Amino acid sequence: MRGASPDLVRRALAERDPLPGTAGFAGELDGRLVRDVLGRQPLFSERADPARWSFDHRDLDDPVAVPAGRARGTAGEAAGDDERVWSLPDPPAATDRDAALDRVRDAVFESVRSVDDDGLAVAFSGGVDSAVVAAGVPDVPCYVAGFEGSHDVAAAHEAAAAMDRDLTVVELTHEALERAVPEIVAALGRTNPMDVQIVLPLYLLAERVAADGYDRLAVGQGADELFGGYAKVQKAPDDPRVEADTVRGAAREMILTLPDQLERDLLVLRAAGVDPVAPLLHDRVVSAALPLPGELLVDGDRRKVALREAASGVLPESVAEADKKAVQYGTYASRELDRLARQAGFKRRMENHVQQYVESLVE
Incomplete structure (x- = not known):
């Protein structure tokens, strides 16, 4: 077990x-x-x-x-x-805003501060999720992956400076992507291009972490799902990508997608040589997040309201309120994999051109 x-x-x-x-x-x-x-x-x-x-x-x-x-x-x-044998609880929305925020704050920081830092590094994108995790382990090195000029590398530099943390940049290259794709496909058992794009930077970052002598990687996984971090949650019920007619219902839909996402991420990280540590997915954090009302998930253009409020007393304001792009876009992994596909003759007019390219690399 x-x-x-x-x-x-x-x-x-x-x-x-x-x-x-x-x-x-x-x-x-x-x-x-x-x-x-x-x-x-x-x-x-x-x-x-x-x-x-x-x-x-x-x-x-x-x-x-x-x-x-x-x-x-x-x-x-x-x-x-x-x-x-188990179903995700569906509690009523909390009505006491302050009590709900206190519960999130206590759960989040108990979880991140309970992480054993032996052999640990932090995947650090500069967003509030990874910054909260990093704040719990102040003596642990931080790593970010991305192509030169990418959003995640710039954001991580700014956040690391604001938090006075050392940062190692794993610069992605076309050669690294081409080498990593077959290894990722073997670890996942699938060639879906979105899955591959999402885990490419994570895999290459984890490889570097393992090469540097660390065997565990702390990640911010789960925060977007638990705390309303997706644009489609913010736009509910007007976004066709969700079925729910409320922000809170849309957030629950995202939480229910976690099993497939976590299987993907964990398999890839282990294939790269590290074990993931995801303190924001501890039961105490899940229990605190599930009753959050819609206004503590999204407030206008501000997403992950409760998590940002919880972080506000610990992180610099610029970090607690930083916007974040999806990893495949913030690192340019998606853009550059598409570029490689087109350079290899798989043009956008072709059906599933990136998937065809991915499959060509594993033949």
Whole structure:
């Protein structure tokens, strides 16, 4: 069992407690494979023989992921059957603004300050998410990846200076992208270009971190989903990318996408040689975020209101309020992968031209 003790998971199963005080878990327990409600640890079993399982799909011939919040039988008539054992809580919206903010502040900083800094580095983009994580481990080195002139590199330099932190820049190159793509595809088992673009800078940053002697990487994953960081949440219900008719409902939709995203990110980071540490995805932070009303998620053009308010007493204002681009755009990974595809003859007029290029690199 990864991420929690067997006794704690047994208790969570018996009580149907989806948030029992962990940062996620998965593994085998009493003849079943179990994965926490947000899928913070990936878990796979062999399609024809669920008793064969692994945390890495590459160890299996025909792997099938255990869905988040499920228990999968490994033997007998229940072999291969998935039972939902945990569901994400859906509490009513908090009505006391100050109490809700206090709860977020306490949960966030207890989580980031509880991180063991042994062998740890921080993935630092200069946004509030990674800056909050970095603030919890003040003696840990910070790293940012990006092409020369990219938004993330500039933002990380500014934030590191404001926080008086050392920063290592991992400069991305076309050669690095071409080398990394087949390795990422092998780790993921998929060639979806959006997934590849998202994890390219993370993978190359993690490789550098591992080469520098660190084996754990602290990341800000989960903050955008939990605290309303997406433009499509801000624009709800007018954005066709969400079904919800409220900001709060749209944020919940994003939280429910976490299992697939976290599986992707964790597999890639481990393939690069580090274990991820995501303190903003601890159960205490999730529990504090779920009741937030819409106005503490988005207020006009300001997203992640509660997280920024929580950070305001700890981070410089310029960092707490900094805008952030999605990693594939802020690092130029998406733009430059598209450029490489076109240079290789995969023009934009061709259907799925970037995916065709990615697939050509792994043939």
